[in-house]
Amino acid sequence: MAAKRVSIKDIAEAAGVSHPTVSRALRGQGRVAQETRSRILALAEEMGYTPSLVARGLVNQRSYSVGMVVTTIADPFYHDIVRGVEDTALANGYTLYLATTNVDPDREMQVVANFQGHRVDGIIVASSRVGARYADLLSETGVPIVLVNSHADHSNIHSIAHDDYGGFGQIVQHVIDRGYGRIAYLGNGRAGRAEQERRRAWRDILSQHGHTPAVSSVGPTGRQLGGTIGVQSVLDAAAAHWHDLPDAICCYNDTMAIGALKILREQGIRVPQDVALTGVDDIDMSAYTQPSLTTWRQPRYEMGVQAMALLLAQVNDARVADARVADAKGADDPSTAPSPMRQEIITHGELIVRDST
Amino acid sequence: MAAKRVSIKDIAEAAGVSHPTVSRALRGQGRVAQETRSRILALAEEMGYTPSLVARGLVNQRSYSVGMVVTTIADPFYHDIVRGVEDTALANGYTLYLATTNVDPDREMQVVANFQGHRVDGIIVASSRVGARYADLLSETGVPIVLVNSHADHSNIHSIAHDDYGGFGQIVQHVIDRGYGRIAYLGNGRAGRAEQERRRAWRDILSQHGHTPAVSSVGPTGRQLGGTIGVQSVLDAAAAHWHDLPDAICCYNDTMAIGALKILREQGIRVPQDVALTGVDDIDMSAYTQPSLTTWRQPRYEMGVQAMALLLAQVNDARVADARVADAKGADDPSTAPSPMRQEIITHGELIVRDST
DNA sequence: CTGTTAGCGCCTTCAC
DNA sequence: GTGAAGGCGCTAACAG
Numbered sequence: 001m002a003a004k005r006v007s008i009k010d011i012a013e014a015a016g017v018s019h020p021t022v023s024r025a026l027r028g029q030g031r032v033a034q035e036t037r038s039r040i041l042a043l044a045e046e047m048g049y050t051p052s053l054v055a056r057g058l059v060n061q062r063s064y065s066v067g068m069v070v071t072t073i074a075d076p077f078y079h080d081i082v083r084g085v086e087d088t089a090l091a092n093g094y095t096l097y098l099a100t101t102n103v104d105p106d107r108e109m110q111v112v113a114n115f116q117g118h119r120v121d122g123i124i125v126a127s128s129r130v131g132a133r134y135a136d137l138l139s140e141t142g143v144p145i146v147l148v149n150s151h152a153d154h155s156n157i158h159s160i161a162h163d164d165y166g167g168f169g170q171i172v173q174h175v176i177d178r179g180y181g182r183i184a185y186l187g188n189g190r191a192g193r194a195e196q197e198r199r200r201a202w203r204d205i206l207s208q209h210g211h212t213p214a215v216s217s218v219g220p221t222g223r224q225l226g227g228t229i230g231v232q233s234v235l236d237a238a239a240a241h242w243h244d245l246p247d248a249i250c251c252y253n254d255t256m257a258i259g260a261l262k263i264l265r266e267q268g269i270r271v272p273q274d275v276a277l278t279g280v281d282d283i284d285m286s287a288y289t290q291p292s293l294t295t296w297r298q299p300r301y302e303m304g305v306q307a308m309a310l311l312l313a314q315v316n317d318a319r320v321a322d323a324r325v326a327d328a329k330g331a332d333d334p335s336t337a338p339s340p341m342r343q344e345i346i347t348h349g350e351l352i353v354r355d356s357t
Numbered sequence: 358m359a360a361k362r363v364s365i366k367d368i369a370e371a372a373g374v375s376h377p378t379v380s381r382a383l384r385g386q387g388r389v390a391q392e393t394r395s396r397i398l399a400l401a402e403e404m405g406y407t408p409s410l411v412a413r414g415l416v417n418q419r420s421y422s423v424g425m426v427v428t429t430i431a432d433p434f435y436h437d438i439v440r441g442v443e444d445t446a447l448a449n450g451y452t453l454y455l456a457t458t459n460v461d462p463d464r465e466m467q468v469v470a471n472f473q474g475h476r477v478d479g480i481i482v483a484s485s486r487v488g489a490r491y492a493d494l495l496s497e498t499g500v501p502i503v504l505v506n507s508h509a510d511h512s513n514i515h516s517i518a519h520d521d522y523g524g525f526g527q528i529v530q531h532v533i534d535r536g537y538g539r540i541a542y543l544g545n546g547r548a549g550r551a552e553q554e555r556r557r558a559w560r561d562i563l564s565q566h567g568h569t570p571a572v573s574s575v576g577p578t579g580r581q582l583g584g585t586i587g588v589q590s591v592l593d594a595a596a597a598h599w600h601d602l603p604d605a606i607c608c609y610n611d612t613m614a615i616g617a618l619k620i621l622r623e624q625g626i627r628v629p630q631d632v633a634l635t636g637v638d639d640i641d642m643s644a645y646t647q648p649s650l651t652t653w654r655q656p657r658y659e660m661g662v663q664a665m666a667l668l669l670a671q672v673n674d675a676r677v678a679d680a681r682v683a684d685a686k687g688a689d690d691p692s693t694a695p696s697p698m699r700q701e702i703i704t705h706g707e708l709i710v711r712d713s714t
Numbered sequence: 715c716t717g718t719t720a721g722c723g724c725c726t727t728c729a730c
Numbered sequence: 731g732t733g734a735a736g737g738c739g740c741t742a743a744c745a746g
Contacts, residue, residue, distance in 0.1 A: 412739035
């Protein structure tokens with residue numbers, strides 16, 4: 001039933017001109033008589049014309065779309081990143097393909113293959129583990145790539161990350177400043193780089209202050225359930241090592257801390273009187289828990305914006321490079337080859353002190 | 358630098374055959390000699406060929422992509438819906454464009470325009486208010502549409518919704534069964550159909566039991582902050598009407614209930630001893646609050662799956678219809694016109710009783 | 715079984 | 731200023 005989509009040919013016919021003229025008029029490029037143009041524009045409007053980005057993409061060799069892969073959108077950490085990416089994409093005329101993978105390698109492959117099939121102009125991977133793991137695969141597709149909170153040594157893969165080491169260090173420092181001595185770490189067994197950085201920060205800061213980073217554990221996931229399971233291990237380890245409760249537990253993220261909070265409550269352990277607790281991410285919920293959570297806030301939205309900006313820069317660079325290659329065809333001077341300097345942006349967050357410490 | 362993308366022409370040349378043959382071999386359609394085919398397949402693999410869905414889409418008049426618009430992915434309610442849609446899309450060879458709009462009409466328009474530009478094969482709108490509002494706009498694009506938790510009277514717009522009236526009724530019934538008498542409702546001033554249904558259920562069930570649905574209010578948003586602000590209004594209204602606290606407050610959703618919980622706690626009001634509290638959605642967090650939240654769980658993932666299934670059915674129907682029209686060109690018998698019966702699927706959830714009642 | 719021709723909707727030279 | 735070709739990568743007819 002759907003009325004046949006109107007094309008520039010239809011408009012051309014209706015206006016009594018040729019398609020190229022319509023094309024020029026619509027895009028405001030090339031010379032077109034003022035009168036002709038306005039007539040065409042009116043006609044296009046009236047006929048309900050929408051340019052086909054797929055046809056346009058075919059000739060221009062760009063799809064005006066980018067693919068984004070995240071592990072899961074259920075993790076509040078990614079919400080703002082996606083928002084930042086989306087807003088920036090939209091503002092630049094790009095539409096966003098979004099795919100979630102749950103750290104499933106097969107799914108990841110399929111998704112990237114899909115993106116390639118659709119000839120996305122770039123891919124953003126926000127997935128603390130998968131990104132690094134599939135860097136090779138991603139890199140050989142030839143599509144510009146930006147990694148969020150992950151990194152790879154490939155020269156054509158840029159990245160934007162948060163200073164997890166510094167941030168978590170400040171949390172641990174804060175806890176020490178508050179006077180807590182026996183400080184445990186509850187990590188996320190499923191995370192990659194971020195987990196390593198945070199654990200390392202915990203160890204280093206503690207050592208610098210003469211404390212022993214002896215008690216730590218990991219939960220099976222970075223979600224509430226992972227927190228409940230992990231905190232029990234921490235308590236057990238603390239009992240074994242200190243024959244007592246820890247003074248504080250620094251968690252991988254807020255969500256795990258909230259899981260931990262539940263277990264502590266159930267065991268009659270008061271926070272922060274008996275045990276202090278911290279998270280990371282400053283998710284919405286952290287201000288509403290009982291007690292509210294001391295945490296660390298990354299500039300997530302900005303990270304998303306910058307990730308997309310970085311991608312756009314690459315896309316445009318690639319086009320410039322292509323043009324250059326095309327111009328210089330035959331005369332292949334290696335010095336004209338594009339030099340894609342790998343760029344890595346590091347962002348910094350801020351400490352949010354609440355009632356749990 | 359990116360090596361020129363390999364096309365079927367390149368493969369054809371390498372294999373010493375023509376492109377159409379390569380095309381046939383790759384798709385396993387039409388007759389191709391066993392030997393030729395395997396040679397082509399090997400070559401394609403070796404040369405790293407990926408079919409261009411944009412070129413294919415241009416000739417087939419389908420993009421193998423669908424657009425999904427949600428108000429925000431920060432609302433846990435949408436996570437599973439998106440997952441369901443995405444999984445189903447992927448399983449059927451579709452890739453998903455995702456756009457968030459924050460109930461902003463302009464944004465909504467721009468996003469839909471983008472989708473049209475990319476010639477998506479269908480659009481899913483999960484946005485309790487916007488969907489209904491822009492039904493006209495959406496409908497005239499001629500693209501198959503499925504509304505989630507919203508509805509429109511256009512014959513070509515299908516929808517899938519949850520039985521909010523029945524579900525919320527069961528929550529209220531549960532609260533009554535628990536013996537609470539003065540039952541207030543805390544709504545979401547930003548929501549559309551769902552808000553109306555839930556409020557109506559609250560009113561009806563109360564009336565049926567001889568209670569007066571006198572005290573209610575709305576928060577400015579459906580998030581925690583909306584809950585904090587809204588619950589204060591409810592308390593004020595209760596004080597004015599009953600000169601006392603309400604016995605129970607039924608909230609629009611879990612997130613608002615969590616906001617409310619914080620205010621109640623700050624005012625020394627115990628849940629559920631002084632006031633019982635309920636939410637809707639059964640978000641992850643609801644099992645981890647203090648006390649844990651009695652709530653209602655919709656089959657969200659299934660809703661997403663069905664929404665996509667409904668869309669696929671429409672897409673295929675449309676194609677069948679197009680074919681029929683093409684066959685019958687000239688002989689325009691109105692009885693051969695496709696009859697798109699509007700389909701509306703209603704799903705049902707389940708009550709989750711926890712400690713807040 | 716395979717090659718030729720044509721065209722999806724658009725843009726980009728190039729003549730006129 | 732405008733129109734006439736040609737082609738992006740692929741598929742759908744038809745020949746052979």
